[in-house]
Amino acid sequence: MNPFTKLKYIQSSKELLDVAFARASKLTLPKSKKPAHVRARDKEIAKLKKVNDVLAFRLEDIVSRFPNFDEIHPFYRNLADTVVTIDEIRQALASVSSATRIIRGIIQDNIRKLRKAESPSAARKLRSAAYGRISSVIKRIKPRLAVIRQAALEYRRFPSINLELPVIVVAGYPNVGKSSLVALLSSATPEIAEYPFTTKKISVGHIPLDSEEGQILDIPGLLDRPMAKRNPIEQRAIAAIQYLADTIIFLIDPTLNCGYELSSQIALLAEITSTFPNFDIFPILNKGDIASKTEIMTARDSIDRHDLLVISTLTKEGVKQAFQKVVNQSEKVQEKLRLLQSRSL
Numbered sequence: 001m002n003p004f005t006k007l008k009y010i011q012s013s014k015e016l017l018d019v020a021f022a023r024a025s026k027l028t029l030p031k032s033k034k035p036a037h038v039r040a041r042d043k044e045i046a047k048l049k050k051v052n053d054v055l056a057f058r059l060e061d062i063v064s065r066f067p068n069f070d071e072i073h074p075f076y077r078n079l080a081d082t083v084v085t086i087d088e089i090r091q092a093l094a095s096v097s098s099a100t101r102i103i104r105g106i107i108q109d110n111i112r113k114l115r116k117a118e119s120p121s122a123a124r125k126l127r128s129a130a131y132g133r134i135s136s137v138i139k140r141i142k143p144r145l146a147v148i149r150q151a152a153l154e155y156r157r158f159p160s161i162n163l164e165l166p167v168i169v170v171a172g173y174p175n176v177g178k179s180s181l182v183a184l185l186s187s188a189t190p191e192i193a194e195y196p197f198t199t200k201k202i203s204v205g206h207i208p209l210d211s212e213e214g215q216i217l218d219i220p221g222l223l224d225r226p227m228a229k230r231n232p233i234e235q236r237a238i239a240a241i242q243y244l245a246d247t248i249i250f251l252i253d254p255t256l257n258c259g260y261e262l263s264s265q266i267a268l269l270a271e272i273t274s275t276f277p278n279f280d281i282f283p284i285l286n287k288g289d290i291a292s293k294t295e296i297m298t299a300r301d302s303i304d305r306h307d308l309l310v311i312s313t314l315t316k317e318g319v320k321q322a323f324q325k326v327v328n329q330s331e332k333v334q335e336k337l338r339l340l341q342s343r344s345l
């Protein structure tokens with residue numbers, strides 16, 4: 001499950017300061033017969049305490065809602081790293097923590113001085129000097145907060161994947177029909193379009209599997225290139241394969257309709273197979289409605305698999321049967337299903 005669901009909307013540095021100062025300025029103290037300068041001191045001290053309560057609480061809350069990156073599932077750690085690198089987010093969170101401590105120090109320092117203020121104007125001046133210093137501390141962490149805000153926004157939207165249920169990942173070159181297949185088989189509603197790299201994020205669809213439940217993952221398209229050259233979007237696809245897949249449907253478009261050569265798609269298949277040698281990988285030919293016999297034959301010959309199934313997500317032909325075959329033949333999927341069934345007995 002997504003370890004980032006506790007993250008909330010994070011305020012900008014300006015919003016934080018505005019709220020803290022506004023709360024402080026609304027404070028009213030009970031009437032007292034103390035001398036004017038003592039009343040002024042009390043009031044300015046109360047304001048500073050309020051600013052401290054609001055800022056320290058909110059800043060600590062931001063930091064505490066992030067999980068420990070060392071303890072989360074490696075899939076989510078890798079996924080997070082593709083948005084904002086974990087080093088960067090850690091440094092940003094550390095800056096926020098140290099800003100909280102600095103603000104506390106400023107406030108304590110000024111409260112001490114305020115206790116000795118001898119006139120209302122001296123008290124006001126001290127309080128306003130503290131506001132100035134606090135503002136500059138918060139402004140200094142503005143870029144760090146911006147990084148944290150962006151991360152929180154995206155991390156929260158990560159798919160929630162239940163690793164106790166079987167996971168079937170649909171991989172392949174861009175534009176071969178991965179999202180179309182996932183949409184056809186499951187509850188997911190991924191975007192489908194005639195251009196490559198439509199899918200930029202992983203989405204999960206739920207699907208009934210032999211009276212249990214399975215998950216089918218739509219992932220971004222991959223190009224045939226070395227791992228080090230892969231962009232963050234492709235890295236998400238790799239993370240899903242590496243850490244989540246019980247089995248992989250490798251979709252191939254033998255028609256060139258996707259805009260990529262068959263040979264490149266096959267090279268990618270070979271690369272995925274050699275990178276993940278213990279994985280079940282099922283190549284399937286899509287776009288059977290427009291593929292010629294020669295194209296299908298050439299694809300089967302090139303992979304040296306003459307039983308390679310042909311489907312069409314457009315006409316739905318062969319889709320259900322191919323999927324069932326994958327489920328039946330995948331050892332890891334069957335293992336998880338057996339475990340689920342034995343538990344529900």
Ligand SMILES: Nc1nc2c(ncn2[C@@H]2O[C@H](COP(=O)(O)OP(=O)(O)OP(=O)(O)O)[C@@H](O)[C@H]2O)c(=O)[nH]1
Nearest residue numbers: 174175176177178179180193197198199221313314
């Ligand atoms: N003729 C035909 N077109 C298909 C079939 N499956 C998908 N398409 C079309 O191929 C294009 C790409 O489909 P998507 O499902 O978005 O492909 P994708 O692999 O998810 O693409 P990316 O997310 O960009 O990697 C769309 O225009 C689909 O309508 C099929 O079986 N037959």
Ligand SMILES: [Mg+2]
Nearest residue numbers: 178179198199
């Ligand atoms: Mg897609």
